[in-house]
Amino acid sequence: MYLFLSGRAFSGLAVEAGGGDPGRRPRHGAEIRLEEYWTPERCDLLHKSGCTAISVGFESGNQRILNLINKGTKVDRLQETIQMFSEAGIGVQIMGFTGFPTETVDDALSSVDFLQHNSRHWTFGGLGQFVLTKGAIIAKEPERFGILDIRPFEGEDIAWRLYYSEQKHLLANSSRCGSKELTQAKASLRANQFDRPWVGGVDTAHSMFYHDRFGNNILKVISGANHTAANESTILELNGHLIEEHYYLPVHKLFNKKNLDNILDTSEREGKAVTAQNITELLQQWEPDYSSYPQPKEQQLFVRRDGTLFPFPVPMIEFLRNFEHGLSLTELLQQSTQHEFHTQLWQHCITNRFLRLKRSPAAEA
Structure with a gap:
C-alpha cells in the first residue's frame, strides 16, 4: 500500500509511527512545508514510519525574494532541512520558480546556484515559472510588488491565472523576460529527468515507486550508472x-x-490564452522551409x-x-x-x- 498525504497529516503520522511489522507498514509520501519543526530525529522517525519521498517548495534561493514571498525562513535553513531529509534516506523532490515580480536575472541565478550546490540532497524537481493567481497577496497589493494592469488572460474560459505587466524601469533585467543564460541554467537542472507522467515528474506514481525501490540512488539508476552491463x-x-x-x-x-x-x-x-483552436490554426498556417x-x-x-x-x-x-x-x-x-x-x-x-x-x-x- 502506498499513501500520499497532506502536509498537515504528515508530521502526525511520524509521531504515531510506533511499532508494528515494518514489512506490512504502508509506505507514504507527501507535499510538506520546510518548517522549523523538522529535526534529524524527526526525519529519521519519518523514514522509519515508511516515508520514501517528500516534495517541498523552497520557492527561491534568494533571500530578498523569500522575504517578499513572506516564506518565513532563511536560505541556509532551507539547505539544512533538505539535507536532514536526504540523510535520513527520504527522497526530496524540490520545487521553486523564477519570474517573481521584481526578481532580476541575477536573483534567479541564485536559485539555480542553490539547487546545484545542494544537488546531492534532492532527486527531482527544478525551477518553474511564477504564475499569478486570484487571491494571492501580490494580486491584492500590486503596487507593493511593482506590477500593473492585472487582468485575466484573454480567451480563457476559466481565469485560473492572471496577466500582469511590470514597471518599465524593471523590465531590462527582469527574470520574467528571461535570458539565454537563465534558460540554459534552468534546463541543466533536469538533465536526468523525464517529463510527467514518467519517473522524474514531481509526485507522479512512477517517481514515488522508484523512490521506494531505489531510495536516494534513483538518479544513478535512471542515468544507467547503476546498471549491470x-x-x-x-x-x-x-x-x-x-x-x-x-x-x-x-x-x-x-x-x-x-x-x-x-x-x-x-x-x-x-x-x-493558448487554446486548441489557435494552435490548430497556427499549424494550418505554418509552412516548413524544406530547403533548410x-x-x-x-x-x-x-x-x-x-x-x-x-x-x-x-x-x-x-x-x-x-x-x-x-x-x-x-x-x-x-x-x-x-x-x-x-x-x-x-x-x-x-x-x-x-x-x-x-x-x-x-x-x-
Whole structure:
C-alpha cells in the first residue's frame, strides 16, 4: 500500500509511527512545508514510519525574494532541512520558480546556484515559472510588488491565472523576460529527468515507486550508472516499439517543442490564452522551409517507452527489429557478417535505452 498525504497529516503520522511489522507498514509520501519543526530525529522517525519521498517548495534561493514571498525562513535553513531529509534516506523532490515580480536575472541565478550546490540532497524537481493567481497577496497589493494592469488572460474560459505587466524601469533585467543564460541554467537542472507522467515528474506514481525501490540512488539508476552491463548471452528486447510507416522528411523537425515554447512565450507576453483552436490554426498556417532540411532519406520511427521519438534510417530499424521478441548478442552475431560493427551498435542501443532486459509475461502483466 502506498499513501500520499497532506502536509498537515504528515508530521502526525511520524509521531504515531510506533511499532508494528515494518514489512506490512504502508509506505507514504507527501507535499510538506520546510518548517522549523523538522529535526534529524524527526526525519529519521519519518523514514522509519515508511516515508520514501517528500516534495517541498523552497520557492527561491534568494533571500530578498523569500522575504517578499513572506516564506518565513532563511536560505541556509532551507539547505539544512533538505539535507536532514536526504540523510535520513527520504527522497526530496524540490520545487521553486523564477519570474517573481521584481526578481532580476541575477536573483534567479541564485536559485539555480542553490539547487546545484545542494544537488546531492534532492532527486527531482527544478525551477518553474511564477504564475499569478486570484487571491494571492501580490494580486491584492500590486503596487507593493511593482506590477500593473492585472487582468485575466484573454480567451480563457476559466481565469485560473492572471496577466500582469511590470514597471518599465524593471523590465531590462527582469527574470520574467528571461535570458539565454537563465534558460540554459534552468534546463541543466533536469538533465536526468523525464517529463510527467514518467519517473522524474514531481509526485507522479512512477517517481514515488522508484523512490521506494531505489531510495536516494534513483538518479544513478535512471542515468544507467547503476546498471549491470549486459553480456553476450543476455536476452534483450526492444524498450519501445517500431512504427511501420515510412517517412521521407525529418518529422521531428516539422513542429517541435521549441515551436510550442515560442507560442507559450507569446501568450505570456500578450496576455492571450493558448487554446486548441489557435494552435490548430497556427499549424494550418505554418509552412516548413524544406530547403533548410538535409536531403530527404527513407526512414522509419522508433518510439522509446518514455515517449521519445527517434527517426531512424531503415538499416537501424532492421537492426532493432531483431530484438522484437528477445535476442542475445551471441545469437545476433551467429547471423551476422559484421561482428565488430554490430557489437558496437548493440552497446549503443543499450546505452541509449533502445534495448532492455527481456521480461517474462508475468512481469509485463
